[in-house]
Amino acid sequence: MPELPDVEGFRRFYDRHAAGKTVRALRGDASVMRNVTPQALGRALAGRRLGRARRHGKWLVCPANGPSLVLHFGMGGSLAWNPDAHPHDRLVLDLRPGVLVYRDMRKLGGIWLARDEAAVEALLGRLGPDWLDVDRDRFDKLLDRRRGALKALLMNQHAAAGLGNLTADESLWRARLDPRREVRSLDADERRRLYRAIRGVLRDSIPYGLVPGKRTWLTGNRERGLCPRCGAGLSRRRIGGRTTIFCPCEQS
DNA sequence: GCTCATGTTCCCCT
């Protein structure tokens, strides 16, 4: 699941349950640790008090009074509080009273340890601005410098961070723009529509802490394959290595 | 057995 709205949900979940608590011990799966062993992570975090998390794009940074735990959720990662043990538990933080668990079945996500703020910057520094921080002026500058297909730009985390396959498709559908359109070919009205659509999709998703997949949304109709607005059969194409859904009638 | 899955990175082309 994890795109910007999902990770925003994880951030709130983390702050509700873990922030302010002290790490007593931890147990981790070495195969999802990207720059640290479970033992070294334990040594770095044990006894430290967790602060509030912050999100940049699809990344969650969890400061621990010096070092930070950095989480990425891949395609299916999630957080849980005091759950029953599960085979896909990759990190179990004992925060007595309570246990925070990071789960990731496919192991496409990962866990990093950043020794200090400079190390966080080194990890996330190449990402573009978080989409929530992209104002209209920045959006125009983003488009001015890019070529290629619209969908690819929205998915490119180095351009701006946080949109994924679902939120990109939903935004293009709201804006009634063909995902294959050249970025440079947009006129002023199309740019305005796209910007408003992206903001709207994020604004409407964030309260849920996920992309809600309502029936009035494109992404709530992937299975049925019909456009929620006009009823036409949806098209399915491979763009930028991902399946892209769009309405052939309205998005052209 | 097959295809597909809300992500990122790396490699090879153009």
Next chain:
DNA sequence: CAGGGGAACATGAG
């Protein structure tokens, strides 16, 4: 250097 295409990573579900 920018962008596109594909493979790889790992583990399912249908």
